[in-house]
Amino acid sequence: MKYRNLGRTGLKVSALCLGTMQWGWTTDEKSAFEVMDAFVEADGNFIDTADVYSKWAEGNPGGVAEEVIGRWLQERGNRSQIILATKLRHPMGSSPNDEGLSRKHIIDAIEASLRRLQTDYIDLYQAHASDENTPIDETLRAFDDLQRDGKIRYLGASNYKAWELMEALWSADKNNTIRYDTLQPKYNLITRAEYERELKAVCEKFGVGVIPYSPLAAGFLTGKYQRDNMPDSKRLSSVANQFATEQGWKILNEVLKIADETSSNPSAVSLAWLLAQPAITSPIIGANSVAQLKSSLAAPEIRLSEEQIKRLDSVSSWL
Structure with missing residues (x-):
């Protein structure tokens, strides 16, 4: 495993980040422990979760993924070696203050996450989405207080528009906050x-490290789907609608060719293309099993040629 700085900071994280959205949804606790163990054995140190994971699973109130990680950290005793990231923003209860980025919810959310994760600090705390009902300076001042209290070490955002990210960067600079x-x-x-x-120009200009989610297009870029045999389920119909387009199949075909040329696999090639892009710190990979994880772990070792990158750029161009 290779390591990269987290954006402009001095923190070193593995070039791949292990996502845990599936813990408590499509992955049981035993399998989750096995995947996290294999990730660490491969020298991965960056794990991402959220308080809401996996609230959309039937009967799941949210917080389950954090609880699974907390039990794993306690059993393995390796907390200091893990760069732990979690997120807040989405509803975690029925009260109007059980969501958002107000000072109240931020303080309530961090305490709940720390309790579930069985730790006293979060390495990277992230706003899961923006909050149009809360001034950005209130949000950043609350996060700043958490950093001063030692409860968080770095701050990130998710699903922000370019203007929202710029507004936040401007506010932090003006008010001297995190x-x-x-x-x-x-x-x-x-x-x-x-x-x-x-967003790309903003991140490159201001040294914001990019941690892409869905880097394999919900599994489409792994090559497990076939044009004439798409599985029939509610979740996979969403994959088909988003990615199994004419251009999607052309992109996958090029990925498969390059996987053959590099004696690798389509997951690793797709991730290697991302890792070759400016500002990318660590794509978030998901895995329900150790076998799925291993197909992605090869990505940091692949050296795509300029010609191969140009082919992927060309076939996937949106311009």
């Missing part, structure tokens, strides 16, 4: 415009 040093956007070979149209 700033967003990372951004989690959806970014992959198929979904490029959302990040590249405006």
Whole structure:
């Protein structure tokens, strides 16, 4: 595993980040422990979660993924070796103050996450989305207090628009508070415009480290789907609608060719393309099993040629 600085900061994180949205949803606790163990054995040190994971699973109130990670950290005794990231913003209760980025909810949310994770600090605390009902200076001052109290060490954002990120950076500079040093956007070979149209320039200019989620397009870029045999389920129909387009199949075909040329696999090639982009710190990979994880772990070792990168750029261009 290779390591990269987290944006402009001095913190070193693994070039791949282990996502845990599936803990308590499609992955049981035993399998989750096995995947986290394998990730650490491969020298991965960066794990991402959120307080809301996996609230959309039937009967899941949220917080389950954090609880699983907390039990794993206690059993393994390796907290100081893990760069732990979590997020807040989405509803965690029925009260109007059980969501958002107000001072109240931020303070309540960090205490709940620390309790579930069985730790006294979060390495990277992230706003899961913006909050139009709360002034950005209130949000950043609350995060700043958490950093001063030693409860968080770095701050990040997820799903922010370019103007929202710029507003936050401007507010932090003006008021001398903690700033967003990372951004989690959806970014992959198929979904490029959302990040590249405006966010890319902001992140490169201001040293914001990019931690892309859905880097394999919900599994489409792993090559497990076939044009004439798409599985029939509610979740996978969403994959088909988003990614299994004519251009999507063309992109996947090029990925498969380069995987063959590099004696690798399509997951690793798709991730390697991301890692070759400016400002990218660590794509977030998901895995329900150790076998799935291993196919992605090869990505940091792949050296795509300029010609191969140009082919992928060309076939996936949104311009």
